[in-house]
Amino acid sequence: MVEVDNLKKSYGSLQAVKGVSFTIEKGEILGFLGPNGAGKSTTMKMITGYLSPTSGTARVQGFDVQTHPIEVKKRVGYLPESSAAYPEMTVVEFLTYVAEARGITAKDEISDRLGDVIIKCHLQKVQGQTIETLSKGYRQRVGLAQAILHDPSVLILDEPTDGLDPNQKYEVRKLIKGMAENKAIILSTHILEEVEAICTRVIIVDEGRVVVDESPEDFKARKPGAKIDEIFRELTNKNSYA
Amino acid sequence: MNTLLPILKKEFLGYFRSPVGYVILAVFHLLAVGLAFFSGYYRSNQASLDIFFSFVPWIFLFFIPATGMRLWAEENRSGSIELLMTLPISISSAVIAKFLAAWGFIGIALGLTFSLAITTGYLGDPDWGKIISGYFACLLIAGSFLSISSLCSAMTKNQVIAFVISVLICFFATVLGSQFLASLVNKLPTAIANVVSNFSYLIHFQTMTRGLIELAALSFFLTTTAAFLAINIIILKR
Numbered sequence: 001m002v003e004v005d006n007l008k009k010s011y012g013s014l015q016a017v018k019g020v021s022f023t024i025e026k027g028e029i030l031g032f033l034g035p036n037g038a039g040k041s042t043t044m045k046m047i048t049g050y051l052s053p054t055s056g057t058a059r060v061q062g063f064d065v066q067t068h069p070i071e072v073k074k075r076v077g078y079l080p081e082s083s084a085a086y087p088e089m090t091v092v093e094f095l096t097y098v099a100e101a102r103g104i105t106a107k108d109e110i111s112d113r114l115g116d117v118i119i120k121c122h123l124q125k126v127q128g129q130t131i132e133t134l135s136k137g138y139r140q141r142v143g144l145a146q147a148i149l150h151d152p153s154v155l156i157l158d159e160p161t162d163g164l165d166p167n168q169k170y171e172v173r174k175l176i177k178g179m180a181e182n183k184a185i186i187l188s189t190h191i192l193e194e195v196e197a198i199c200t201r202v203i204i205v206d207e208g209r210v211v212v213d214e215s216p217e218d219f220k221a222r223k224p225g226a227k228i229d230e231i232f233r234e235l236t237n238k239n240s241y242a
Numbered sequence: 243m244n245t246l247l248p249i250l251k252k253e254f255l256g257y258f259r260s261p262v263g264y265v266i267l268a269v270f271h272l273l274a275v276g277l278a279f280f281s282g283y284y285r286s287n288q289a290s291l292d293i294f295f296s297f298v299p300w301i302f303l304f305f306i307p308a309t310g311m312r313l314w315a316e317e318n319r320s321g322s323i324e325l326l327m328t329l330p331i332s333i334s335s336a337v338i339a340k341f342l343a344a345w346g347f348i349g350i351a352l353g354l355t356f357s358l359a360i361t362t363g364y365l366g367d368p369d370w371g372k373i374i375s376g377y378f379a380c381l382l383i384a385g386s387f388l389s390i391s392s393l394c395s396a397m398t399k400n401q402v403i404a405f406v407i408s409v410l411i412c413f414f415a416t417v418l419g420s421q422f423l424a425s426l427v428n429k430l431p432t433a434i435a436n437v438v439s440n441f442s443y444l445i446h447f448q449t450m451t452r453g454l455i456e457l458a459a460l461s462f463f464l465t466t467t468a469a470f471l472a473i474n475i476i477i478l479k480r
Contacts, residue, residue: 048328073330080328082321086252088259100248101329146325 001026001184002047002154007056008208009042016042018208019056024184024201026153029176031199031216032188035236039208040188041081044156047186048078060154074102077152079143079160087132091123091142094131095149102150117145120175136163144172148179155179157187161194173198192228196220206236245331246339253313253343262312263347270305270351274298275358283358289366294358295376295451299416299444302380302387307408309348310391311401313340314478318399333478337471341385341392348384352377372453379450382463383443387412389470396477418442 002024009017017039024030034040045051047058049069057064063071085094092114099110118127121141126134131142140163147155160176161169169191176185177198189195195202195216202219204212212219212235216228223231257263278294286293317323326336356377362368391408398404418441439445446459 045324050324050327070330070332073328076328078325078328080321080324082324084320084322084325086256086322087320088256089252097248097252098325098329100251101245101331103245103330 001061002186003057003059004043004047005057005059007043007046007058008054009039009046009051010054015208017046017053020205020208020210021056022203022210022213024186026182026184027180028201029180029185029187029199031195031202032186032205033190033192033195033202033232034188034205038205038236040205041158043205044078044158044186044188048076048156049073050078074150075152076154076156077147077150078155079147079157081158081162085131085139085142085146088130090130091118091127091134091145094142095145098146098149104150113149113151117149120148121145122171137165137168140164141168141172144175153183155183155185155187157185159189160187161189161191169194192232196228204232204235211235246335246342249326249331249336249339250343250346253340254346256343257309257347266305266308267351267354270301271354273301273305274355277301278358289362289368291359291362291368291373291376292451294355295380298380299383299447302384303409303412303416305351306348306384306387307391307394307405307412309344310388310408311395311404313344313392314396314474315398315401315404318396319401327478334475337392337396337475337478341388341471344388344392345381345385348388349381352380352384369453372451375453375455376451378455379447379459382450382460382467383447385467386443386463386470389467389474390415393470393474393477396474412443415441416443418444 004023005021007017007020008015020039020043022030032040032044042051046053047060047065049065049072052066057066059065060072060075063075065072086097089097095114095117096110099113104110104113118124121144123138123141123145126138131139134142140160144157144160147157155176157176161172164172173194176187179185180198180200187199199216202212202214202216203210219231220228223234257266274294274297277297278291281293281297283293314323317326327333359368359373359377362373363370387408390411391404394408394411395401395404398407418438440458440462446456446462449456449459
C-alpha cells in the first residue's frame, strides 16, 4: 500500500533524511521510532505530499506523491505533530470544513461521518466548543478525528498519543488497533511500550537512515531479557551525550 | 470549483469568527466616509463621489494589507498549513479560494460605503454611471492590492511583516503616478516618465473614477492581480 524508495531530503547542506526505504501492506501498523531529529517527521511529511523529497519516491496505492499528489492525498489521513487546527473554529465547524474540503458534500453523509468520528474519538462533550478552549488531549483527538474522517486506506500519525493521559492513550491505541484491519498505518512515537502494545512492525531511523526494520518480537529478541528501551538506546546512542 | 468552495466559505466566515473583521470594517467605514466629509463633500456643492473616490486608494493602502496579511502567514505560524496542504486540494485552488474570500470581505466593506452614494442621490442628481464605474475601479484596485498582500503573507509566518511589506509595495505602486513623484521624475525624459506612469495604480484608477472604463486600465488591474497570484502559487509549491 505504501512504498517508500530511497527517500532523501536535504535542507541546504543539512541532510535530514539520507535514503529511507520500506514498504507496508494492508493490516500492518508500523511503529516509526528514532531520537528527536532523526528524520521521522520529515519522512512522514514527504509521504503525505506536504514536503517534496530531494530524491527518491513515495507511492501510496501505486500513486507517486510527486506526480499524483491529489490522488495520494485523497487516500491518506494525516495527523500532524502540531495537531494543527484553526483555534477560532468549533470542533464541529472544523470537522465539517475538513469533510467538505475532502469532497464529502452530501449533508447526510457529513453528519454520518462526523457522528462516527466524534464518538470514536470521544469528542461528544466538546463538539460545540472552539478549538482554542480545548485541552491538549482534546486537541490531539480532534486532529485524529480529522485524519480518519474520510476513512482513508493509509493513516499517517505523527505522535498520536502525545499529550494524552494514560486512559486516553489506552483508548487511542485501541482505536488505532481497531482500524488496522483494512488500513496501512504508520505512527511515530517516543513511547516504546506503545510499539509493543500495537505495532506489527518496528522501524528505527537514526540520523536519517533506517537502522532496524523488523517485528517487535524480533526486536525484543535482540537482547533477551532486556527492556525495549535499552535496545533502543544501544542502537541510537552513538552520538548522544548521555 | 468543488474544492474551492469549502476553503472560500471557511476563510470568508473566518473574518467574522473573531472581532478583527468587524473592527476592520468599522475603521474602514469611518475613515472612508469621514475623510470624504471633512474634505468638502458638502462644501463642494457637487452631487458626486469624487472626493470619496480620491481617498479610496490611500485608505486601501492600509486596509487591504490588513485584510490580506493573515491569509497565509497565520497558517504558516500555527502549522495548519500542513493540514491544508495534505487535503486533496491543489495549491492554485487554495490560493484562489483564499483570495476570493478576502476580496468578498472587501466587497462588503465597499458595499457599506454605498450609503454615501445613496445620500448623494437623495441630495442631488449624481451621474450614476460615474459612481458605478468608480466602485468597479475600487474593486479592481482592491483585488490587485490584495494579490500583493496575499503574496507577502505567503512568504512569512509573521503577519506584521506581511502587513508592512505589502503596504510598502502597494504604496510604491500607487505613488508611481502621483504628483509627488511626477515632480521628481520631471528631470527624466518624457518617454520614460510616460512608461513609469503606465504602471501607476493611481492613474488607471483615476481614469475609471472619471467614468471611463478603459481597456488599458481594466487589463492593467486584471493582469497585475493574476501575476501576483501566480507568483503566490509558485512560492507555495516550493
